[in-house]
Amino acid sequence: MRFDSKNLLAFVIPVGLILVWQALSSLGQLAPEVLPAPTAVVAAGWRLALSGELWTNIGISAWRAGVGFVIGGGIGFALGLANGLSKLSERLTDPTIQMVRTIPHLAMIPLVILWFGIDETAKVFLVALGVSFPIYLNTLHGVRTVDAQLVEMGRAYGMTNRELFFRVVLPGALPSIFVGLRYALGIMWLTLIVAETISASSGLGYMAMNAREFMLVDVVVLSILIYALLGKLADTIARWLERATLSWHPAYLAH
Amino acid sequence: MTARSLTARGPAAFSPIAQRQTSGTTRLGAGGKGATVTLRGLSKSFGVKPVLKNVDLHIPAGQFVAVVGKSGCGKSTLLRTILGLEAPTAGDVRVADAAPNVQAARIMFQEPRLLPWARVIDNVVVGVRNKSDKSAARAAAQNALDAAQNALDEVGLGDRGGDWPSALSGGQKQRVALARALVSHPRLLALDEPLGALDALTRIEMQGLVERIWREQGFTAVLVTHDVSEALALADRVVLVEDGAIALDLAVDLPRPRRRGSPELARLEGIILDQLFRTGDRVAAEAPADALQEAYA
Ligand SMILES: Nc1ncnc2c1ncn2[C@@H]1O[C@H](COP(=O)(O)OP(=O)(O)OP(=O)(O)O)[C@@H](O)[C@H]1O
């Protein structure tokens, strides 16, 4: 990534906020038990990093997020494609999916705890459930709105169904699929935080809840910041993928 | 004479004008490279709505036919049925070719219909026939690229192969679409108002390009157009479709390249426009006998 003055501009506000926060803490305006100084948070991070606790928790959270995302995203993507391409499949499954979609997936937490206890399955299940709907909806929308004229051109030029799918339908649906992907990434972290906060014995959410019991405010703040960083990281990867695959799109053409 | 009486003729009586055209033409190789198109009693309805009504038409190999008519009269439907994109409700369509078993027809649409996610050259490759088997895949891909490059050179865009379609102007996009249609050396090229969206100057330029390539390659061309002067500038024969039937079948026996605004073109244009906007049967009766097909009425 290039770093020019425009990119630097994005850092002005976050860096400014941290400086003000540090200044207020150093001047004694912020009580450490309300909001510890940035240096204290960094120190807490260092401590946990050295003990290895931080990495274990980040690892377990990332694993849950990843597995849940792959399962839920895969199912949503497959159903979106199937229902976009086949009327029969759509009539069969879409009404049910639309009905289940209206249930806020976090409302399932009590039931999920009853079903799976607090082990990994519960978290992965919730993430997968939450992630599948945005991917499903946007994939379906993308496939449906592929330019019919291009499809007709493909047929008139003798493309097989397979060629038509890979050369016309999928690339045409991709921008919409990416919208779903980025939305799903947001839901993925949200679901995981809530699930880990409520019922877990490991992971970042657990680390934060556990720290709260011992009044370790610095660790709580640290966990929140790490969530933010991970979310940003996932979004950056999605954006990078988007740029790489949609380079033909006028919105992404090199300026 | 009405449109009905013109099309009510039997399947055996195919256009004598068409035959006169081929025997009169001196273009080399035209007979061998173009496909012959024969429609017999062709009807097409969408639901209960009849769009084409018992159309008979014979287009000899290598002929350039223009189809004109008011909006909604069924021109596109006629073209799409010839290409097999629509199945006829009744009657049959035969596209006979010197080399059978070759999918020989290509269509150019009103819009360029380029894949926005494929580079210009890859868009032309879409038109390459015989996407071959796996074993020779690499050599075939290279051949396809070479053919596409040649086609792009032919339409004057040889240096734009690496661009995205969105970087091209409207006229350039349509030229890429022409290259895509021509890259497989089709026996029959169907053009559905391909120049309709272009500005007047670009349109004249494109007409020249289409005419030049048609003369070089000798395929059969069917051009649907709103523009009567375009039809007369390019075609050997102008077919006027009215209400789903052929109302006028006019030979244009003029040397090429044709000079715009010549009195002969103006006279033919008058005949067509009169038929298009005629009141009752008056015009058909006034039209010169040699231009109208009434012999077999
Ligand atoms: N797929 C379809 N389903 C139903 N009706 C159709 C369909 N395609 C065409 N029609 C109808 O058939 C008639 C002829 O359509 P067509 O597109 O052939 O007209 P056209 O002569 O090409 O008109 P234009 O010059 O405006 O392109 C129109 O009335 C149109 O509404």
Ligand SMILES: [Mg+2]
């Ligand atoms: Mg049309």
